[in-house]
Amino acid sequence: MKFTKLIIELKPSRIDNGGVGVFAVVAIKKREKVTDGIPIEDFSGVVPWGEFEYLNKELQKKVMDFCVGTSEGFIPPDDNDFNKLSIEWYFNHSCNGNLGFDKNGDFIAIRDIKKGEELTYDYGLIESNPNFKMECKCPDINCRHIITGNDWKFLSKDKSKMKYMHPFIISLIRQDQAMKGMTKSIDEADRGLRM
Ligand SMILES: [Zn+2]
Numbered sequence: 001m002k003f004t005k006l007i008i009e010l011k012p013s014r015i016d017n018g019g020v021g022v023f024a025v026v027a028i029k030k031r032e033k034v035t036d037g038i039p040i041e042d043f044s045g046v047v048p049w050g051e052f053e054y055l056n057k058e059l060q061k062k063v064m065d066f067c068v069g070t071s072e073g074f075i076p077p078d079d080n081d082f083n084k085l086s087i088e089w090y091f092n093h094s095c096n097g098n099l100g101f102d103k104n105g106d107f108i109a110i111r112d113i114k115k116g117e118e119l120t121y122d123y124g125l126i127e128s129n130p131n132f133k134m135e136c137k138c139p140d141i142n143c144r145h146i147i148t149g150n151d152w153k154f155l156s157k158d159k160s161k162m163k164y165m166h167p168f169i170i171s172l173i174r175q176d177q178a179m180k181g182m183t184k185s186i187d188e189a190d191r192g193l194r195m
Contacts, residue, residue, distance in 0.1 A: 007034055008087050014118050015138055016092045021118045028113040034099060035088045037106040038068060038075060038126070043168045046073030047080075069129025069149060070168075093147060094120035096140035100164020101125060110164050124151030126166040 013021030067074040097120040132149035155161040
């Protein structure tokens with residue numbers, strides 16, 4: 001019988017005190033795919049924030065703790081069922097995470113990872129809900145302390161982060177740049193008219 005290679009497992013987190021974390025069962029090489037991520041198509045099926053208001057408190061907490069959000073809504077688990085979240089839902093945030101995204105939106109190692117290391121990623125690589133905010137106590141010297149759904153805007157200026165951004169965020173950055181380009185050409189045209 002053929003089994004899929006065992007790569008990750010759940011254990012008590014070292015970074016999120018009292019929480020659960022995901023750990024490497026084997027050594028993982030830089031650029032190696034760790035697990036399926038979030039395909040870009042899922043971003044067109046977000047649950048609108050308007051519906052969030054009608055969820056009970058327990059479900060709202062699950063959404064805030066686990067779901068990737070955008071300005072429009074959040075990405076729900078399979079079958080909208082939080083009773084069966086798979087392991088990759090438990091990756092914690094770190095400002096200097098060892099995982100990022102490839103062009104398919106899957107999780108890949110951004111450096112060589114040792115067996116037994118906790119696997120984390122920078123939530124700024126994918127989160128774009130403008131109301132998202134969390135405290136970070138990761139040990140990195142560049143820890144941002146408060147992580148928000150707007151971090152992608154300045155992280156996109158950092159080449160090492162940009163390389164591992166989720167394709168959905170890359171599309172947002174392109175839209176942003178196109179808008180700025182448009183404003184710039186409008187400004188220039190405006191100046192041209194006044195000259
Ligand atoms: Zn941090």
